[in-house]
Amino acid sequence: MYLSIKKFDELSTRELYDILKKREEVFIVEQKCPYPDCDGKDLESYHMLYKDGEKLVGYLRILPKGLSYDEISLGRILIDSSYREQKLGSRMVKKALEFVETVLCENRVRISAQLYLLNFYSSLGFESVGSPYEEDWIPHIEMLYKKED
Template sequence: MNNINFHWSRLETLSSLELHAITLARQTVFIAEQHICCPDADEHDTHSWHLTALHDGKVAAYLRVVDPGEKYPEPAIGRVLTTQAYRRTGLGKRIMQVAIDTIADIYPGQSIRISAQSYLQSFYENLGFTIIGDEYLEEGIPHIQMLRPSAR
């Protein structure tokens, strides 16, 4: 899958159609598929970079990077998703690596924090994250906090 385009934006620079596509992908994965019943959009969206992986103009994967000091002291990756048609293609790892590399450029010397669904622990460990703290429930789903030390 070579024709994936990665697009970084702040919320205020997204077009209404881009925002709609991201919102639809997030609602499909988090609300329809994972049955999370809390609102997906939150105050952190306005203090985040939004990374979209597009294939033929459609959202194939997405994540956001919350600014340091907004949610945690470090920049935080969250709302990571791969849409159903693109799962098991390696795109999840690719979008995470793009995010990690870009965070190192935007926020040099900073670690990266994530609140990961527990079943994805080994996926994130393979990207350099380690567990900090105990497992906890978030919207009924087991989660763990993980931290990745600065690469630079």
């Protein structure tokens, strides 16, 4: 298995198709949540792909400051259902945080986490900020990661 991080224009047509298909499978079909996935933010984001051979098994996008929040943010974080329970999500988010810190030279990351994943993100150094809210009919909470100097 391997990770890669690419800007939108660096993605191949096949990679883009696989990303959109996997996001649809997880966020729209599996979670029964019809929402507009293509929100225009992909064009400005970095895309982390976690592949097992040619199969996309994990994905997230890294959004620049000012696109969703004042801080850099992570979004559309997913692991293929057949690969869950292998700690790939933890590895992927840690690699994304490392990329943000070392390549983008930032030490704060804000996310809108599904509430049931509060403990998962807390274990990775995120702290909840604010109160739970509903987004696309699913309870969420805003969380902030701050790398201590």
